Amino acid sequence: MSFGLNNLLKKILPKRLFYRALIIVAAPIIILQLTISIVFFDSIWIKANKGMTRSLVGEIETLFDVYKSNENKNNIKQLTDIYKKNFDFVINIKAGEELPKTKSDRRFSPMDRSLRREMKHVFGNNNYWFDTVTYIELVDLRIQTESEVIQIFFPKDKIAPSSVRVFVLWLTVPSLLLIFIALIFLKNQTRPLVKLSKAAERFGKGETIDDLRPSGALEIRKATYEFDRMMKRINKHLAQRSEMLSGISHDLRTPLTRLKLQLAMMDKKDLAKKMTADIDEMEKMLNDYLQYAKSQSEESSVKIDINNMIQEMLKNYEKKRCELVSTEKIVIEGRRNLIKRCIQNIIENGLAYGDKILIEIKKSLNGVVIIVEDNGPGIPKYEYTNVFKPFYRVDKSRGLNKSGVGLGLSISQDIIKSHGGNISLSESRFKGLLVKISLPF
Numbered sequence: 001m002s003f004g005l006n007n008l009l010k011k012i013l014p015k016r017l018f019y020r021a022l023i024i025v026a027a028p029i030i031i032l033q034l035t036i037s038i039v040f041f042d043s044i045w046i047k048a049n050k051g052m053t054r055s056l057v058g059e060i061e062t063l064f065d066v067y068k069s070n071e072n073k074n075n076i077k078q079l080t081d082i083y084k085k086n087f088d089f090v091i092n093i094k095a096g097e098e099l100p101k102t103k104s105d106r107r108f109s110p111m112d113r114s115l116r117r118e119m120k121h122v123f124g125n126n127n128y129w130f131d132t133v134t135y136i137e138l139v140d141l142r143i144q145t146e147s148e149v150i151q152i153f154f155p156k157d158k159i160a161p162s163s164v165r166v167f168v169l170w171l172t173v174p175s176l177l178l179i180f181i182a183l184i185f186l187k188n189q190t191r192p193l194v195k196l197s198k199a200a201e202r203f204g205k206g207e208t209i210d211d212l213r214p215s216g217a218l219e220i221r222k223a224t225y226e227f228d229r230m231m232k233r234i235n236k237h238l239a240q241r242s243e244m245l246s247g248i249s250h251d252l253r254t255p256l257t258r259l260k261l262q263l264a265m266m267d268k269k270d271l272a273k274k275m276t277a278d279i280d281e282m283e284k285m286l287n288d289y290l291q292y293a294k295s296q297s298e299e300s301s302v303k304i305d306i307n308n309m310i311q312e313m314l315k316n317y318e319k320k321r322c323e324l325v326s327t328e329k330i331v332i333e334g335r336r337n338l339i340k341r342c343i344q345n346i347i348e349n350g351l352a353y354g355d356k357i358l359i360e361i362k363k364s365l366n367g368v369v370i371i372v373e374d375n376g377p378g379i380p381k382y383e384y385t386n387v388f389k390p391f392y393r394v395d396k397s398r399g400l401n402k403s404g405v406g407l408g409l410s411i412s413q414d415i416i417k418s419h420g421g422n423i424s425l426s427e428s429r430f431k432g433l434l435v436k437i438s439l440p441f
Contacts, residue, residue, distance in 0.1 A: 018190040025182040029175050036171065049114050053159045057118040059087060060152065064123075064143060067150065090153040097149045099142055104131040111160045115139075132156065192216030196224050203231055204420050207301045256283055304339060306330050306361055306368055313344060314359075321351060326361040330368045332439055334419045339439070342415040343370065345408040346435045350374030354432050367421070367440040375430035384425045388413045 014020055066079060080091040105112040112132055119128045123143060131140040139159070141152045192215045199212045212228050214221040256279050263272040263279070307326045314322045350357040353376030360371040379387060387409050416423045421439040428434035 017193060018186055021186050021190065022183065025186065026179050029178060033171055033175055037168070046110060046114075049110060049160060053111075053114040053118050056154070056158050057115075057122055059083075060141070060143070061122050063089075063091070063152075064150065068145070088155055088158075092151040094149045094151055095147060099126075099129040099144050099149060104129075104133055106132065111156070115159055189216060189220075192220045192224065196220070196227060199231075200227065201420070208235075252286055253283065256286075300335065301333050302336055304332050304334055304336050306332060306370065309336070309340060310343060310359060310361065310370075313340065313347065317347070317351065321356050322347070322359070323356070324359045324361070328363060330361060330363050332368055332441055334439065338415045339419070342412040343372075343437070345412050346372045346437075349408060350376065350433065350435075353377060354430075356430075358428075358430075364438065367438060370437040370439070372435045372437075373428035373430060374432040375428070376432040378427060378432045379425065381427075387425070 083089040214224040354374035
């Protein structure tokens with residue numbers, strides 16, 4: 001029971017902190033307003049309206065009894081003048097008329113309902129008629145006698161307390177003003193949290209954050225300050241690691257060059273040729289890593305049109321071997337050269353082991369999905385995780401590239417994850433390999 005209620009509340013309640021805080025502030029004010037309004041309406045306004053209506057009907061009943069017992073027209077004129085002077089009644093005696101047939105009283109109006117109840121109790125069901133709608137400040141009341149109709153105009157404030165509107169106005173306006181002030185303060189309090197979350201999102205995508213400044217409440221300032229310190233430590237660690245590995249890779253190129261020169265002067269050419277091939281593979285591995293480390297550290301994020309970028313890349317390949325399916329223009333933010341290199345690795349891998357590749361670009365709810373399918377031999381499912389490991393080669397079916405060193409998919413995965421995306425493998429519709437890349441906006 002409670003579990004289902006919790007799920008229902010999670011679906012109904014807003015997800016963002018600003019609107020949840022607004023509910024916490026506004027809900028008590030609204031509930032208090034409703035409670036006070038209901039209590040006031042029920043215990044004060046209705047009772048006052050009922051008492052005023054009963055008093056008015058008593059005055060009209062007195063007038064009606066005096067009118068029936070007095071047949072002198074002069075006395076009647078004097079009576080109506082007295083009522084007009086003392087009670088603000090305008091009385092017209094209409095001989096030979098009948099009550100209107102149309103009903104003009106409102107069924108759900110408290111004023112009409114109270115007047116109808118009191119008039120029905122004194123004059124019966126069909127001997128009266130009133131209209132509270134036609135005139136803004138007056139009520140038109142008519143009473144049927146044996147041969148005449150007594151028409152009485154009286155002010156509405158005789159049966160409706162005027163303080164109700166003032167009460168509702170003073171109850172509503174301050175509450176709205178308080179909610180408006182709360183909106184301003186809540187916006188100012190949640191803005192630092194929004195900035196912090198956006199900074200964390202950008203940092204997760206590998207972007208450089210230079211504009212993060214602690215602001216807001218003390219707790220939020222402390223969280224922002226600690227996040228900034230953590231971000232700087234991580235960046236420093238990554239920079240030191242990249243610099244160290246780049247230095248090692250760069251230093252290794254010198255002895256490799258000397259080895260190649262020594263092998264060129266060897267008499268055993270077959271052995272020298274095999275050893276030279278191994279050294280070339282090691283050198284290519286070092287060059288690949290150096291290029292990746294350099295682009296990762298130097299490149300900044302820009303707006304990228306995925307469709308245009310892939311179309312430009314496919315110009316370097318045979319048209320009959322590459323097919324692009326795209327439905328709409330999709331722009332994301334990221335490091336262009338890194339993303340280009342990632343997709344290029346996947347394309348070259350597919351073309352190396354298949355006759356044709358199909359590239360499909362689709363827009364998802366939160367980003368873009370790039371699917372690359374080939375008709376090659378594919379990769380066994382149990383190897384899907386292993387091929388993302390550095391220097392791993394699949395011997396039985398396919399490697400990342402026939403001339404590669406096993407870094408392509410590892411670097412591709414690192415690039416995608418550094419942009420906050422995901423890369424996965426599965427079997428394509430052509431029984432080859434399907435590579436699915438998801439990148440956020």
